[in-house]
Amino acid sequence: MARPKRIRKVINPPHFKGYRPLGLPEENNPVILNYEEYESIRLSDFELYGQHEAAQVMEVSRPTYARIYESARRKVAQAFVSGRPIVFEGGKVYFDSEWYSCTGCGCWFNHPSKDQEIKNCPLCGAPDIKQYYEDNDQSAIEDVCVCPKCGKEKKHLPDTPCRKEVCPDCNSFMIRKGGPHHYRNGNKNC
Amino acid sequence: MKVAITSTGNSLESKLDSRFGRCSFFVIYDTESKSVEFIPNPNKENVEGAGPASVNLIASRDSKKVVSGEFGAKVKSLFDSLQIQLIVLNDEEKTINEIIELLNHNK
Numbered sequence: 001m002a003r004p005k006r007i008r009k010v011i012n013p014p015h016f017k018g019y020r021p022l023g024l025p026e027e028n029n030p031v032i033l034n035y036e037e038y039e040s041i042r043l044s045d046f047e048l049y050g051q052h053e054a055a056q057v058m059e060v061s062r063p064t065y066a067r068i069y070e071s072a073r074r075k076v077a078q079a080f081v082s083g084r085p086i087v088f089e090g091g092k093v094y095f096d097s098e099w100y101s102c103t104g105c106g107c108w109f110n111h112p113s114k115d116q117e118i119k120n121c122p123l124c125g126a127p128d129i130k131q132y133y134e135d136n137d138q139s140a141i142e143d144v145c146v147c148p149k150c151g152k153e154k155k156h157l158p159d160t161p162c163r164k165e166v167c168p169d170c171n172s173f174m175i176r177k178g179g180p181h182h183y184r185n186g187n188k189n190c
Numbered sequence: 191m192k193v194a195i196t197s198t199g200n201s202l203e204s205k206l207d208s209r210f211g212r213c214s215f216f217v218i219y220d221t222e223s224k225s226v227e228f229i230p231n232p233n234k235e236n237v238e239g240a241g242p243a244s245v246n247l248i249a250s251r252d253s254k255k256v257v258s259g260e261f262g263a264k265v266k267s268l269f270d271s272l273q274i275q276l277i278v279l280n281d282e283e284k285t286i287n288e289i290i291e292l293l294n295h296n297k
Contacts, residue, residue: 108278
């Protein structure tokens with residue numbers, strides 16, 4: 001059995017259902033674009049995120065993000081070329097929204113309907129609200145090789161896989177920091 | 191618009207319940223008709239899944255906002271999908287009356 005898909009985080013789901021080509025008779029063979037694929041196009045081509053950042057936002061691995069994005073582009077191209085409508089539907093996703101805090105009454109709130117901008121606190125109506133940002137761990141975006149034996153870290157070079165890098169201190173092979181192998185061995189050896 | 195508030199008791203003098211899924215009462219307040227309805231929480235003694243069950247209860251009453259002290263891990267994504275706004279109030283001394291007044295003042 002295949003490993004279950006990791007659930008993807010969608011920050012901004014579309015607030016309409018899809019697209020239809022102009023000047024063609026109504027056709028019932030739409031291209032189904034999943035929410036995660038829509039989100040990948042939004043992140044990569046609208047927000048202009050790099051694949052690393054975008055993968056972090058959706059809480060999937062970078063290669064998985066690349067697959068989602070590629071599938072999204074192919075579906076859009078297919079719809080464009082063959083003049084089929086696009087319908088946003090399905091996908092293994094959950095929706096997320098941002099948190100805000102109000103300085104007037106000290107409450108915290110989120111804002112699920114993204115098409116309207118939020119200006120006032122929903123509880124006391126005061127306009128003194130500010131958005132809450134989680135501290136982004138920059139090291140998580142950057143690739144780092146880590147030694148599973150002694151824990152020494154080293155910047156990852158794009159051409160050499162981490163498992164072929166040798167630790168300068170204890171001469172064992174290194175692994176990617178934060179990768180699946182790192183989690184698996186994480187508590188045993190360090 | 192209806193607002194759900196978690197309450198420790200079934201009167202307007204009761205205080206805000208800091209837990210969402212296992213609060214004692216839900217107060218459904220209608221900002222237009224000013225009506226207040228107290229619903230005893232049927233999921234209070236649940237071992238598991240009290241949060242999602244309470245989300246269902248609130249969604250069935252058409253509330254658009256929920257005021258509570260704290261929301262559990264399973265709840266936020268459900269509310270986001272249902273387009274219901276969460277309001278976290280870290281003040282256990284606030285009474286239901288005070289919260290309703292704040293909401294009225296807002297309008």
